[in-house]
C-alpha cells in the first residue's frame with residue numbers, strides 16, 4: 001500500500017475489526033530494537049506485533065480480569081530484556097509477558113487506578129502513567145516502587161490528565177498532559193524540569209496531546225489528538241516542524257513511537273489503523 005501522494009506517509013496497516021491485522025480502538029504503540037512494531041489493541045484485548053515494514057507477525061491476549069488476561073490494554077513497551085510490558089487500564093495493573101507472549105507477572109496491583117501509558121527508562125525501570133490518579137509511578141521490573149510523583153491539578157508537578165510517557169537519553173521522563181494541553185519533562189527523581197504547549201491550533205499548541213517519543217538527538221515527537229496531527233519539538237520544547245499527514249488525515253491519534261529503522265509509527269485510533277511516516281533528522 002504505497003502512498004501515491006507525496007506527504008510523509010510510507011504505509012498504513014489495518015481496518016476496524018477483530019481479526020489479525022485489524023483493530024478496534026488501538027491505543028499504545030511500541031517499537032523494539034530488533035525491528036518490531038507492537039500495538040495495544042485495546043477493545044480487542046490483545047497486543048499485535050508487526051515487522052517494521054508492516055507484515056503481521058503474531059498476537060496474544062485473552063480477554064478477562066484474571067492475572068495473565070487483558071481487559072483494556074492501552075500502553076505497551078518493550079523492556080531491554082525483551083519482555084513486553086502492557087498497561088491494562090481496566091484491570092488497574094501492568095502485565096509483563098515474554099517476547100513470545102507468555103505471561104510472566106503483573107505489577108502495580110492495588111496501587112494503580114488507571115494506567116494508560118508505559119515506558120522503560122535507561123535503568124530498565126518501568127515508567128507507568130496513571131491517568132486516573134494523575135501521577136507517574138517508576139517501578140523496578142519486580143514491582144517494587146522506585147518513585148511516584150504527581151497529583152491532580154495544573155501546577156508544574158501536577159497533571160490534569162496524563163496519557164503517555166517517553167524517556168530521553170538523559171533518562172528524563174516526558175509526559176503528555178491531555179487536559180492541560182501541555183508536555184512536561186521531569187528528571188528521574190521526579191523533579192520538574194520544563195513544560196511546553198498551550199491550548200490551540202497554532203504551531204506548538206495542542207488540543208489534547210497523547211502519544212510521545214524522543215529521537216536520538218533529544219527531539220520530542222508528540223501526537224496532538226484533537227488537532228489530529230503530529231508535531232516535532234527540540235529538547236527544550238521549541239516547535240520545529242510537523243509530520244506531513246495531509247494526504248490521508250489522522251483521526252484522533254494516540255500512541256506514537258520511533259521504529260528501529262528511523263520512522264515514526266502512530267496509532268490512528270479513529271481510523272482503526274496504524275501509520276508509518278518518514279521522519280528525517
Ligand SMILES: *[C@@H]1O[C@H](CO)[C@@H](O)[C@H](O)[C@H]1NC(C)=O
Nearest residue numbers: 005006007008244245246247
Ligand atoms: C504536504 O504534502 C502535500 C501532498 O500530500 C503537499 O501538497 C504539501 O505541500 C505538503 N505540505 C508541506 C508543508 O510540505
Ligand SMILES: *[C@@H]1O[C@H](CO)[C@@H](O)[C@H](O)[C@H]1NC(C)=O
Nearest residue numbers: 154155156179180181182199
Ligand atoms: C495548564 O496549566 C497552566 C499552569 O501550569 C495554567 O496556566 C493553564 O491554565 C492550564 N491549562 C488548562 C487548559 O487548564
